[in-house]
Amino acid sequence: MTLAVVGALLFLGALLAGLLGALTGLGGGVVLVPLLTLVFHVDIRYAIGASLISVIATSSGAASAYVREGYSSIRIGMFLEVATTTGAIFGAFLATRVQTEWLAIIFGVVLIWSAFLSWRLAHNPVPDLKHGSPWSNRLRLSGSYPGPNGLPQCYEVERIPAGAAMMFVAGSLSGLLGIGSGAVKVLAMDRLMRVPFKVSTTTSNFMIGVTAAASAGIYLHRGFIDPGLSVPVMLGVLTGSLLGARYLVKARVSLLRTVFTWVILALGAEMILIGVMKQL
Amino acid sequence: MTQKSQGFDDRTMEVIISRLLQVGVLLASLVVLVGGVLYVSAHAGGWPDYHTFKSEPENLRHLPGVGRGVAARDPASIIMLGVLLLIATPVARVAFAVVAFAMERDKLYVAVSLLVLAVLLFGFIHSS
Numbered sequence: 307m308t309l310a311v312v313g314a315l316l317f318l319g320a321l322l323a324g325l326l327g328a329l330t331g332l333g334g335g336v337v338l339v340p341l342l343t344l345v346f347h348v349d350i351r352y353a354i355g356a357s358l359i360s361v362i363a364t365s366s367g368a369a370s371a372y373v374r375e376g377y378s379s380i381r382i383g384m385f386l387e388v389a390t391t392t393g394a395i396f397g398a399f400l401a402t403r404v405q406t407e408w409l410a411i412i413f414g415v416v417l418i419w420s421a422f423l424s425w426r427l428a429h430n431p432v433p434d435l436k437h438g439s440p441w442s443n444r445l446r447l448s449g450s451y452p453g454p455n456g457l458p459q460c461y462e463v464e465r466i467p468a469g470a471a472m473m474f475v476a477g478s479l480s481g482l483l484g485i486g487s488g489a490v491k492v493l494a495m496d497r498l499m500r501v502p503f504k505v506s507t508t509t510s511n512f513m514i515g516v517t518a519a520a521s522a523g524i525y526l527h528r529g530f531i532d533p534g535l536s537v538p539v540m541l542g543v544l545t546g547s548l549l550g551a552r553y554l555v556k557a558r559v560s561l562l563r564t565v566f567t568w569v570i571l572a573l574g575a576e577m578i579l580i581g582v583m584k585q586l
Numbered sequence: 587m588t589q590k591s592q593g594f595d596d597r598t599m600e601v602i603i604s605r606l607l608q609v610g611v612l613l614a615s616l617v618v619l620v621g622g623v624l625y626v627s628a629h630a631g632g633w634p635d636y637h638t639f640k641s642e643p644e645n646l647r648h649l650p651g652v653g654r655g656v657a658a659r660d661p662a663s664i665i666m667l668g669v670l671l672l673i674a675t676p677v678a679r680v681a682f683a684v685v686a687f688a689m690e691r692d693k694l695y696v697a698v699s700l701l702v703l704a705v706l707l708f709g710f711i712h713s714s
Contacts, residue, residue: 309629313622349639359669363615366607366675380596380603384683384698391705398709406639446694515607515676516702522673523710527648529641533665534634537622540672541615 309534316346316538324364324546329553330566332424333514334543335361335485336417340573343410344580348535350406350413354484355530358518360543361486365515367544368551377451378508382463382501385447387513389470390491391520393477398521401482402528410581413483417574420489421567427492431503438462438500451505461502469499481521486514599686603679610675614668621664628661677706 319341320334327334335357342353372378401409442448442462453459463469472494479487488510495506525531645651646666655663680703687695 309634310626313626346636348636351639352636359672362672362676363611366611366672366679369604369607372604376597378600380600380683381695384680384695384702387680387702388698388705391702391709395705395709446692516680516706519673519676520706520709524712526669526673529643529647531666531669532636532642533621533646533662533669534625534629535636536669537618537625537665540618540669541622544611544615 312346313534313538316535317542319345320360320539320542321546321549324360324543324548325550325553326546326566326569327364327543328547328550330421330424330570332420332570333361333486333488334364334547335483336420336570337573338539338543339413339484340417340577342535342539344573344576350409351401351530352532352535354401354409355525355532356484356535356539358480358484358522358525359531359536359540361480361484361518362515362522363540363544364547365486365511365518367548368511369515372508372511377502377504378512379447379449379501379505380512381449382447382495382499382505383509383512383516385445386470386473386491386494387516389473390477390480390513390517393474393479394481394517394520395524396474397478397481397483398524399481400478401484401521401530402524404482407581407584409483410577410584414574414577414579414581416479416483416485416487417577418571420487421570421574423489423493425567427489427496427503432497432500438464439466441466449505451502459502461500461505463499463501465498465500469494472498477517477520480514480517481524484518484521484525486518488514594686594689596690599683599690602686603682606682607675607679610671610678614672614675617668617671618665619668621661621666621668624659624661625665673710677703677710680706 320338323337323341324334326337338357338360339353342348343350448462450458450460476487476490491510491513492506495501496503645655646662652663652666656667680699684696684699687699
């Protein structure tokens with residue numbers, strides 16, 4: 307096949323990955339890496355390199371839509387980015403040293419865990435916290451967001467060290483696997499620190515780009531980022547996720563979400579299987 | 587909460603930052619697209635083998651190498667310039683936050699943002 311034909315197929319695949327990622331709320335990377343490795347037979351190191359680039363594009367490209375909603379907290383984001391970027395550098399160092407079979411197995415496990423997390427986070431809401439840790443105010447992490455009646459709802463946060471530790475994990479997974487690991491970031495904010503759900507998801511989107519940028523330099527120096535793959539993947543995922551975000555606003559697509567969650571679980575299982583088979 | 591009387595608060599900062607991010611992504615996408623079109627027309631042959639990992643050539647893995655390639659109108663280097671612009675976008679966001687927090691006279695968050703910026707630059711400069 308010629309370069310142009312494969313490029314076009316890759317663009318379409320990446321578009322689908324971006325669309326699925328936006329609709330399931332998991333991000334483009336988790337669909338893209340299995341697609342590149344399982345369907346296009348791309349080495350997993352090239353796949354995570356291309357995925358990381360698309361993660362930065364998606365996070366930054368969707369930023370204005372999130373800001374308009376008026377929920378994200380720049381202070382919580384910046385504070386926790388200290389942990390995610392440090393984790394991302396640690397993860398990227400690991401990625402250059404871990405065997406590819408193990409990368410595939412870890413990827414599969416994280417994929418299934420993320421799908422489970424995002425399902426549970428969306429279906430079991432926890433009430434906002436009125437009085438958090440005294441450090442919430444000292445570190446200026448307390449804030450407010452527009453409530454249902456238009457009045458600002460104030461919130462405080464708690465368990466800040468535990469949240470930061472989970473953010474280090476989220477950053478490590480992002481750097482190791484070239485994904486945004488948004489579900490783990492939301493877990494840290496929503497469940498551990500009790501940041502309101504809407505604030506958690508929008509702040510997570512901002513953090514994803516900065517986290518990915520921390521490991522991108524290491525990927526680049528290591529030769530994980532290929533120009534021929536970057537073009538269709540980056541443009542495809544970006545287009546797909548922007549379309550997905552728009553479609554998601556128009557209709558609540560719960561059936562589609564359920565179907566896609568099963569698709570993601572199947573992809574995760576296949577990644578584990580491939581990794582294990584290569585080990586034997 | 588932040589003081590509204592100053593005219594510059596967290597909200598204004600977020601709106602400016604989101605614009606910055608959008609412009610960065612748009613610019614990077616355009617450069618990548620131009621490089622991609624040139625790349626396809628230059629490589630009329632087959633699809634490169636991505637099944638086995640060989641690592642990218644040395645000149646595409648560092649900023650000076652990419653710069654020299656762009657000057658020589660090498661399509662792969664132009665694509666990598668777009669990728670570098672894309673990576674620089676969130677970094678610029680953090681750099682802007684340093685300035686914005688300084689304007690709000692929030693010393694704690696100037697320090698936090700500087701720390702994030704330092705980690706980002708470490709990841710980019712340190713290579714092994």
